[in-house]
Amino acid sequence: MKKLGKQTIQFDNPPTILETxxxxxxxxxxxxxAKYFDQCLDDELWGxxxxxxxxxxxxKETVNSVIAKSGISSDTIDYCFAGDLLNQCISSSFGLRExxxxxxxxxxxxxxxVEGLSLAAVFTESVAENVLCAASSHxxxxxxxxxxxxxxxxxxxxxxxxTVTGAGSAIVTKSGTGPFITTMTTGKIVDMGIKDANSMGAxxxxxxxxxxxxxxxxxxxxxxYYDAIITGDLGYIGKDILIDLAKLQGYxxxxxxxxxxxxxxxxxxxxxxxxxxxxxxxxxxxxxxxxNQLRKKEIKKLLLIATGALTNSTTSQQGESIPGxxxxxxxxx
Amino acid sequence: MKKLGKQTIQFDNPPTILETxxxxxxxxxxxxxAKYFDQCLDDELWGxxxxxxxxxxxxKETVNSVIAKSGISSDTIDYCFAGDLLNQCISSSFGLRExxxxxxxxxxxxxxxVEGLSLAAVFTESVAENVLCAASSHxxxxxxxxxxxxxxxxxxxxxxxxTVTGAGSAIVTKSGTGPFITTMTTGKIVDMGIKDANSMGAxxxxxxxxxxxxxxxxxxxxxxYYDAIITGDLGYIGKDILIDLAKLQGYxxxxxxxxxxxxxxxxxxxxxxxxxxxxxxxxxxxxxxxxNQLRKKEIKKLLLIATGALTNSTTSQQGESIPGxxxxxxxxx
Numbered sequence: 001m002k003k004l005g006k007q008t009i010q011f012d013n014p015p016t017i018l019e020t021x022x023x024x025x026x027x028x029x030x031x032x033x034a035k036y037f038d039q040c041l042d043d044e045l046w047g048x049x050x051x052x053x054x055x056x057x058x059x060k061e062t063v064n065s066v067i068a069k070s071g072i073s074s075d076t077i078d079y080c081f082a083g084d085l086l087n088q089c090i091s092s093s094f095g096l097r098e099x100x101x102x103x104x105x106x107x108x109x110x111x112x113x114v115e116g117l118s119l120a121a122v123f124t125e126s127v128a129e130n131v132l133c134a135a136s137s138h139x140x141x142x143x144x145x146x147x148x149x150x151x152x153x154x155x156x157x158x159x160x161x162x163t164v165t166g167a168g169s170a171i172v173t174k175s176g177t178g179p180f181i182t183t184m185t186t187g188k189i190v191d192m193g194i195k196d197a198n199s200m201g202a203x204x205x206x207x208x209x210x211x212x213x214x215x216x217x218x219x220x221x222x223x224x225y226y227d228a229i230i231t232g233d234l235g236y237i238g239k240d241i242l243i244d245l246a247k248l249q250g251y252x253x254x255x256x257x258x259x260x261x262x263x264x265x266x267x268x269x270x271x272x273x274x275x276x277x278x279x280x281x282x283x284x285x286x287x288x289x290x291x292n293q294l295r296k297k298e299i300k301k302l303l304l305i306a307t308g309a310l311t312n313s314t315t316s317q318q319g320e321s322i323p324g325x326x327x328x329x330x331x332x333x
Numbered sequence: 334m335k336k337l338g339k340q341t342i343q344f345d346n347p348p349t350i351l352e353t354x355x356x357x358x359x360x361x362x363x364x365x366x367a368k369y370f371d372q373c374l375d376d377e378l379w380g381x382x383x384x385x386x387x388x389x390x391x392x393k394e395t396v397n398s399v400i401a402k403s404g405i406s407s408d409t410i411d412y413c414f415a416g417d418l419l420n421q422c423i424s425s426s427f428g429l430r431e432x433x434x435x436x437x438x439x440x441x442x443x444x445x446x447v448e449g450l451s452l453a454a455v456f457t458e459s460v461a462e463n464v465l466c467a468a469s470s471h472x473x474x475x476x477x478x479x480x481x482x483x484x485x486x487x488x489x490x491x492x493x494x495x496t497v498t499g500a501g502s503a504i505v506t507k508s509g510t511g512p513f514i515t516t517m518t519t520g521k522i523v524d525m526g527i528k529d530a531n532s533m534g535a536x537x538x539x540x541x542x543x544x545x546x547x548x549x550x551x552x553x554x555x556x557x558y559y560d561a562i563i564t565g566d567l568g569y570i571g572k573d574i575l576i577d578l579a580k581l582q583g584y585x586x587x588x589x590x591x592x593x594x595x596x597x598x599x600x601x602x603x604x605x606x607x608x609x610x611x612x613x614x615x616x617x618x619x620x621x622x623x624x625n626q627l628r629k630k631e632i633k634k635l636l637l638i639a640t641g642a643l644t645n646s647t648t649s650q651q652g653e654s655i656p657g658x659x660x661x662x663x664x665x666x
Contacts, residue, residue: 001460003411007435009460050651078336079519086645087420089440093522093643097656102340102519104448105440105643105658107422115437119452126459127334127342186412186435189426310426310438312419318383323430325438 005218015124016176020287021066025165036288055138056095062167078128081116109308113283114327118184120172136167137278159199162272168283179294185215191323201238204307207324232282232306233261235275260285282306338551348457349509353620354399358498369621388471389428395500411461414449442641446616447660453505469500470611492532495605501616512627518548524656534571537640540657565615565639566594568608593618615639
């Protein structure tokens with residue numbers, strides 16, 4: 001593998017995404033992508049007593065599912081990279097505590113899924129045969145932790161996004177027949193001073209822009225190289241901002257760009273305001289829908305840019321702005 | 334680099350730890366290792382309005398210090414791996430938001446520092462020239478978040494440990510003259526059912542044991558191969574447990590084993606009960622004391638095992654046990 005510019009790696013022997021799996025909650029099951037997910041839950045608790053325990057169960061079962069679907073033995077998985085939005089990443093560490101695989105906890109907020117795939121690609125290219133990645137989020141546990149208790153019934157402003165309940169998981173393997181991770185562009189932290197914790201798309205769009213433009217410059221590619229350019233969870237507002245900001249820099253992405261947070265819910269029938277968000281937004285939409293499209297060759301070249309807001313409720317209360325980050329990988333047949 | 338067994342990597346061209354830096358708080362400055370730290374603060378706030386902002390400043394200035402000491406330009410640093418104990422790792426992401434280096438957020442609780450060094454070693458061995466690692470913790474922000482407000486003046490049980498205020502940082506480089514990271518053994522999550530959030534050493538000791546024994550088996554080394562075997566923050570109680578558990582498995586580590594949480598405070602004059610803890614415990618004691626010992630050739634072969642408790646206050650309230658993890662690297666001249 002070699003560096004292209006300061007932020008991009010090109011893989012000489014591109015690792016294969018061997019298999020993916022996804023489990024989603026009931027609201028996602030009512031959305032337009034329902035048929036692409038491996039499992040749709042009837043309720044947010046899935047038989048558990050708390051939302052946190054439910055989220056741990058979701059990531060655990062998603063990982064079990066991807067291992068079962070892949071046909072490989074879990075003994076042959078060298079490393080696991082996983083993370084989530086809960087304090088101290090407890091969904092991952094509790095959900096995966098029985099997995100018995102060397103474990104690296106990661107935190108990139110909602111960019112975690114692609115952070116994991118990036119690290120997995122470097123590891124499989126250099127030292128590992130198979131690497132497991134997983135990320136989860138849960139609407140109820142996230143609202144409780146980052147905003148207000150659901151029982152309060154607070155109103156949400158139109159800029160707010162709806163945290164996806166679910167988990168996505170993928171196994172990256174050294175040698176395979178694709179889809180291949182061909183490049184990765186690792187984001188820097190970008191903070192443009194947005195302070196509204198109910199406008200995460202606006203806070204993260206500048207980070208997505210930075211990674212997107214850097215990716216084009218480092219690789220020499222242009223937007224039309226890709227069949228699809230997909231961000232993780234900018235939602236409707238962040239998506240429009242990214243299109244506008246990219247245009248100002250001379251890149252027209254309007255025709256082939258979309259966002260997982262826009263795709264996962266139906267704007268007209270599901271009241272999610274600016275769309276979906278959370279680690280599971282990119283995680284489930286990629287693992288469910290886009291991996292399917294790649295396998296069917298409906299999409300042959302995908303640029304996946306997961307976006308994260310590196311904030312918590314304390315920093316908002318202390319008047320801090322919201323740093324964003326975005327990690328990109330290109331996936332090609 | 335090549336895999337030894339399931340959890341260990343041996344580096345063919347071992348990366349060098351080029352430089353380290355450490356900043357600590359006032360209690361650490363009263364401890365026996367004070368002279369080894371780059372900077373000792375007079376108070377816990379360092380001119381900031383909140384403990385969280387102070388912790389961000391500490392990690393930021395520690396990183397600035399390691400870059401300045403190393404003599405390399407920050408432009409030549411390819412990646413940064415950083416993490417901390419605060420919710421959503423805000424110390425790292427706020428402290429390092431102006432660093433302008435591709436950023437991977439990591440979370441391994443108090444094992445974060447060695448998790449970062451492990452990932453840095455793989456990256457420098459395969460694709461990067463220079464990689465920056467950092468980890469921080471802060472007694473006041475940690476107590477507030479994980480336990481009780483300091484203003485309550487709660488009593489602490491004898492098994493409790495004292496979170497180290499400070500940050501450690503290191504730059505790992507592809508080619509250098511050592512000290513070299515020669516092997517890494519990545520931990521699995523180990524949960525033996527300990528539920529007492531005031532007895533973290535006991536909760537983490539089984540994870541440390543698992544990584545320690547695995548390291549010996551994978552590498553064929555024995556305890557006396559090393560001049561020093563050092564764990565991150567098992568404290569007095571966890572240290573004794575690890576010695577006993579290792580002995581039961583046939584490994585006598587008593588003569589050359591110690592723990593950063595035991596070393597950083599003076600048991601007779603500083604009231605820290607079972608010793609120090611936190612990401613900064615291993616981070617500062619390695620970056621300050623042990624790196625100095627390696628440079629002076631007082632120690633030539635070091636096994637550093639950072640230990641983490643992957644828990645939060647919600648899981649304790651929900652009756653969960655405390656999963657532990659431990660990551661090891663061997664550092665040799």
